[in-house]
Structure formats: structure tokens, C-alpha cells
Amino acid sequence: MVPTDPHFPGAATSGGTSHEICRPALLRRALIRALSLRWVVLAVLVVGAFIYVPIIDNFRVSMTNRDIFTGEISQVGLENYQRLLDDPVVWRALLNNTLYAGLSIVFQVFGAFLLAAMIEGLKSRRIRNLCRAIYFVPSAISTTVTGLLFYFLYQPEVGLLDAGLTSIGLGALSRPWLALEDTAIFGIIAMSQWQGFGYSTLLFSIAIQKIPRELYDAAIMDGAGPVRRLFAITLPMSREMTGLMVIVTITGAFQVFNEIMVMTAGGPNNSSQVLGTWLYQQAFIQNEFGYGAAIAAVIFAVTMLTGALQVWYTSKRRVKL
């Protein structure tokens, strides 16, 4: 197909028979195509240099150890990974990450779904918008601020929680929540639910808004009550968002760091340690970079798994649509 428009760059310069222009035109087109790489070159360089290179380098570091006294670096093979298996804190951290994921799925996926269904069932548009906006506010605030806020809330001397418990006659329950091994991690997870539920509620609200109204009208005609409609229409119609949210929540739960550092720094007695904070402790406090890198490899494995799951899930959905 030869363009006839005189403004077309290829047509303006080329003369002669079609045979003569054939090869230069091909070359030219290849050159133009190669030139369009300029749009992506910066991103490829930045992403390559600061994401891909360090992540690959992490595996090399994980097979080395640095002598604390001489600073000499030695190749130790898989020794750091062996050490992971024998480290009780790693198992505790994995347990805490899993607890984080599990409780977040309960509250920020299923709880948020129910909440979004309640909000979207309201008649007044203004109240719906107000609810979503208010619940979202903590998600916009930095986790350092919310973490510190709850650190104070949980404190026995000033905290609202214990003062509140005492005022309603439950003073016996009051305790230094973050200073006890049994409750520290749950105190942090509770803060995280408070901070994050509004975000997922907003996403579920958007998903529920996309459900065709006719389905509900038909169900009402058939005499289905609100609860019936929730389980027969709203839940199946937002199944895709639910699946996606479960995956995203698990990925997030294995990357927690900020709230733990601010509220307990992993204590007391490593009871609230997660993989991220244990990595920090080992690499940057104990100067065990090799071992820290091995912990990072565990985080890598989990997030790659959930990431692959997410890609599979979204592509499956695309095909169906």
C-alpha cells in the first residue's frame, strides 16, 4: 500500500519506480520502528538499574557472609538458607505474616464487602459518598502517623483503649497491649484493619455499582429479600473483585514493615517480628547482610507466587469477558 497523500513523510521524498524505493523504504521503516524505542528507553534503564539489578544481586549477596571483625566477604553457598530453616524467629515471623494475611482477608476483604453492600444499599447518594470518604481517610494518612497514634491509644497511662474499657466496667481487660508477647502482634494487626478497611470498601463499592440494576429489580419482583439479594446477586457478581482483593491482601501482608517498626520494632522478645523487620534487624543492626538477603529471598518467593497468581487471575478474567 503506497500512501498517496503528499504530506506523508515516506511519499514526499521518494521518487522513481516502485522497485527502487522498495529496499530503502523497508530500511527506513525499520529505522523508524527502532527510533520509537526512544519512548521507553528511560523507563527500561531506570527500572532495570534500580529494580531488576538489585533483586538479582540479592541472590548473590544471600550466598555470602561478611566477617564482622575483618570485613572480609566469603562465599558460603546455601548456608544462609540452611540457617533460615533453623531460626525460630523466621518461623515466628512467617506465622505473624500469615496471621496478618488471614485477619486482613477476614476484615478487609469479606468485612469490607459486607460494608460496601450496606453502603450501596442506602438511598441517599450524599450519605453513601460521605461514608466512603470518611472510612477512606485513615488509608490516606501515613502508617507512621497511624502507628504512633495507636501506640499511644494502647498505652495504659494515656491510652483511650484502657480508659474506655475501665469506664464501661471492663477494667480487668485493660493491659499494656503492645508490651505483652501474646497481644503485641494482634494490637498491630488491629491498627492495620482500622487503617485499611476503607480502601477496600471503596473498591468493593465501585464493583457493586457496576452490577446492572435490572438484576435487583427482577429479584425484587420475584420477592427476594435484601439478604437473599446479597447472596444471590451482589456476592456472585463481585466475585472477581473479591478474588483480586484476596491476592492483593496476601501480597501486602508479606511486605508489612512500617507499622511494626513504629509500634514495637518486632518486640517484645521478637513476638511481633515479621519477615521485613527481621531482615532489617539482621542486615542493618547486626550487619549480617548475607543472612538478611536470604530472608529477602523468602519475601521474593511469596510475592512472586501471589504476583503470578494475580497475572493468571486477571488474564483468565479478560478471556472470559
Place this chain on the structure above:
Amino acid sequence: MTVSPISTQTDGDRFWNALGKTFILSFLVCLAIVVIYPLLWMALSGFKTNAQIFNEPFAFPRSWGFDNYVAAWNQGVRSFLFSSLVVTSASAVCTVLISAWTAYGLSRSRMPGKPLITAMILGGMMLSPTVALIPLVRMMQSLGLYNTHWALILLYTAFRIPFTTFLIRAYMLDLPADLDEAARMDGASEGQIFWRIILPLCAPIIVSSVILHVLFAWNEYLFAMIFTSAQDVQTLPVGLTSLMAKHGTNYAQVFAAMTISAMPIVLLFFAMQKYFIRGLTEGIGK
């Protein structure tokens, strides 16, 4: 008496519906209180004295002086806020500009190896910053960027390009292809097509991308904590923890500092809610 086929509701149904609605409304109100009350407590405690925080946690402040806020501001919050502004705005501009370029190339031009490049850039979304952390420390030290704003600007840009490109690319893919064809016919260069036609059409998603980036960069903690150590380089999330370590016993001042650092982003959220929500929807829903 005949009942019309549409109104199948009996009085009993109506009673249960009303009860259900009342229950739902009161639940939503209680939840709103649970969300708002701690934040209000934080802001109000900034006006109290330490003694009042300890003795009357539920009471309103006795006076409304801004002493704690001023003290917190002078104790370092000013410089943390400045650092946060510099890092957030510089990385937002870099991220969104580079991502828009990249999205244009990936969605509207023919380039060799496009699927591979797309997979590489978008695949970056799956990679967690924590995993890159240890090698990055050495890299930043050898580049001489450790303890500078540049370290954070570079890293925030790099780690947000994948997601931002994903957002903008999805938007650009939905724009009709005839646009470029027509412009090309009129003799417009690729650069002109990008700046004059495609970018303006993408304005809504660009605004959403900027806002989502600001939300991320303003609140980011891991990199900020590892790569900055001097007070004049630290951003708010890290600065707050060092303020806490130094003046942790002066609760009122810490509360004031926390309120100052949360305020800008909350105001931004309420001002730009529409774009916030668009970004979130595009990000996860498409």
C-alpha cells in the same frame, strides 16, 4: 380486596426492612465514630498540656493555643515537611513524565520487542522494594547518593514507573487509533502527536496518577528510613519517628507533629476525591 401483583410487601416485611435499615445506619455511624474519634483525639491532644493528656484523655483542651504546634514545627517538622515536599514533587514529575512517555511507546507506536519490554516494565509491579533493599544500599553508597534527597527521588521514581505506566497505558489503549493516523497524515511528528494530542486527552488519568504517586511518596517509610539519616534530609514519616525518639515524653508535641504531617494529604484527598477514586478503580478494576 385484591393485592396488586407488584407490591408483594406485607406490613411485616416493612417492619423488618425498617428495622434492618435502622440497624445498618446506626452501625455505619458507629463505624464512622471509630474512624474519626482517634484522629480527632490526635489533633485535639496537640492543643493540650502533657498533664491534661494524662489526666483527662477524653476532655476537650482547656485552651486553644498553638504552642505545641509551633514547638513541633521548630523542633524539625519544618525541615521534614520541606524534604517531603521536595522528594514528593520531584519524584511525581519524573514518574508521571517517564511513565507517560513509556505508555505512549507501548500503546501507540510500533517498536521491536514490544511484548518483552511491556512485560519487563509492567512486571516490575510484582517486585517488592524489600527484596531489593540490601543491594540498593551498596549501590546508593557507591553512587554517593546515600543520605540525599536524590536517593529517594530516584527510588520512588523507579519503583512507581511500572504501576503508573500500567495506569496510563490502559487509558491510552482506549483512545481511538484514528487520532494518530489523522495527525500523521497532517504531517505531525511523533513528538507533536504525543505532546499536542495524546497527552492532553490523557489529562484525567495523569491527574489520578499524580495523586496516587503523591499519596505513596508522602507516606513512604522503608526507603526513607534506610537511605536518609541526617535530620535535614529526612522526610516526615521518618522524621516523626526520630522526633518521637528524642521528645517522646513530650506527648503533646508529638501529637501536634503527627497532625501537621497528616493534614496535607487528608486535605488533598477531600479536594481531589474524584481523581483519587478514578486512579484506584483503574488500578485494580480493569
